[in-house]
Amino acid sequence: MRDPQKTTELFASLVKKATLKQLVYNKTFDSLNLLKEGMKYLGEQYELINSDEAKKIPFTYKDRSEFEAELKFAGDTLVFMMHSNIFEFPRDHEVMKTPYIQEDKDRSYCGIICIYNFLSDSFKYNRLNDVGYLIGRLFINKDMHYFVEGKREIGFLYNSFGNSKMDTDKACEILESSIYYTINFDLLTPPYENVKVVSVQEFISAVDSSHMKTGKRLGFKFQADLE
DSSP, rough: OOOOOHHHHHHHHHHHHHHHHHHHHHHHHOOOOOOHHHHHHHHHHTTTTOHHHHHHEEEEEEEEEEEEEEEEETTEEEEEOOOOOOOOTTTTTTGGGGGHHHHHHGGGGGEEEEEEEEEHHHHHOTTOOOOOOOEEEEETTTSSEEEEETTTTTTOGGTTTTTTTTOOOHHHHHHHHHHHHHHSSSOOOHHHHHHOOOOHHHHHHHHHHHHHHHHOOTSSSOOTTOO
């Protein structure tokens, strides 16, 4: 016959883990809403710019859904997308070696908000073959501490995890860093050898539906881990 004590311990473990993940989920959702508020604030500040040039260049925020937000500026669109699940870092990940995590392993459970960069024309002209790039991932734990894994201006060091807590100011810093990176991440001409041949079907499709694939680094090797 089963030991009731083991069953009780099993359920206690289940409740503890589920409660932790629910807490992390809520903190991640709160962080996404702070980012949404930051986007709205930046949009309002942009409207205050009194110049003819600025008025010709869009800078708009759109709440796409419960888990998504969009910030469009010039020819670029940033999409912030929250994953609905909670993750833990692999044991060999650098963040697991930090004193902050070693003091409390529950801190290693994080929600993720991904930051994607697309060309605005990809959505405007419904170019479904176009590509976007993941330029950063925001990790948030149960204490609402965070760090960003990403490109140049966006990425932070893992050892900042224990000191960086998400709030309105931090959300705006992340947004501004993402914008800085995006405006310096230019659309490059693909190598001639990669585009010199096109089939009749591809050409007709491109003319009729703008199906010619476009991306900022299309035709080039995108060094996701080295840049």
